[in-house]
Amino acid sequence: MKDHTKPLLFVRTLSKDLWSRFVRFLYMAIGVYLIFLLLRYPALSLQYALAGLHLWFEKMIPTLLPFMILSGILINMNLTEGFVRLFHPVLHFFYGTTPNGSYTLIMGFLCGFPMGARIAGELCRTGRLSVREGNRLLAFCNNIGPIYFLSFVVSTLSLEQPLVPFLVMYGVPLAYGLFVMRFPLLFPIFASESQTSIRACSFDRQIKMKKGSLNRLTKSVHAESSAIAMSEQKTQAEGLFDATDHAVISGLIGIAKLGGYMVFFNLLNILFVPFTRLPDTLLKAYYCILEITGGIARCGSLHPCLVLAMLPFGGFSCIAQTYSMIRGTNLSIRTYVCHKLAQTVVTAIIYWLWRPF
DSSP: OOOSHHHHHHHHHHHHHHHHHHHHHHHHHHHHHHHHHHHHOHHHHHHHHHHHHHHIIIIIHHHHHHHHHHHHHHHHTTOHHHHTTTTHHHHHHHHOOOHHHHHHHHHHHHHOTTHHHHHHHHHHHTTSSOHHHHHHHHTTSOOOOHHHIIIIIHHHHTOSOOHHHHHHHHHHHHHHHHHHHHOGGGSHHHHHHHHHHHHHHHHHHHHHHHOOOHHHHHHHHHHHHHHHHHHHHHTOOOOHHHHHHHHHHHHHHHHHHHHHHHHHHHHGGGGGTTOTTSOHHHHHHHHHHHOHHHHHHHHTTSSHHHHHHHTTTOHHHHHHHHHHHHTTSSOOHHHHHHHHHHHHHHHHHHHHHHOOO
16 A cells, blocks of 8 residues: 655645745845945934934833832742732732732733733742743733823823723723633633643543553653652742842843843834835824834824824834743743734724724
8 A cells, every 4th residue: 555644744834834934035035135224324224213212211110120129039039929919819819820920910010011920930940930821911911001101192182081091901801801711711812722632641640541661750850859859949039138139139130121122123113115106094004013112102193093003012112022031931932922913903893993093
């Protein structure tokens, strides 16, 4: 009998190889095009880069760095559960969170982006938060901060009645989070993860039943004891000075990363400079999708609905910054992006039906 799987396997391998080469060529072409634009428009490139640097220095450092350091101290000293002891029963009733999950939710909403992702990543790295709960919290608690919204967004967009946009901005993710935390199987991503874990557990049970070797069992027990020992070592509380020192260093590294992303993504505004005939609305939308802070500054009060609808998404710069905060954990950036897109669609529909401007 002929083996019909070999041609299919060859076609799949060839298609993957061609796709990989195409993606690499596309990246290279964009890089060459960007270098050409930097050389063609040096003054404009400097202007965009300085705009990102000023936004980072004037907005991000004063509003985020203190929260990064304070949160790092609480995490390193194992004080997060005590910090949310008063609010945890209420949040557990509605969202089913653990104490550290409640801490992530509160700090994510109060401190603003990207503190939700940063705290979830730190707690997952130290074993205080499960990956499953971390992914679900990350889906709705990593948003634009209320201080940023009231001090920058409201004034830039000239919102005379900011109460309703404020409620939409934070009411949508809070309501969305109820479904994510309580009914995760309604979301295909979590459903597929659940089915995968069930199949994996079933497969592991079959393997354990078939392979009852004493040597393998001894190694497994030894590996489990080592993992438990490492987890206990990670969750050991630090002293005040050690916790502060580690929190300051981690906060400075984190805020420096955010600055680099803001400068780079603001610089990417130069990509469409040669195309002067593009519609103004399309360019404004591109600015917001690329980097939300720069997009708000450029749109001003001309397109308030567009800016308010794009706030839940945050732009590609926010996605890159979120990935930087959860890198090294098993938290999924793909799941995060899908949920952000869903919340953006819901927010856009609300503004389209409401039409406040």
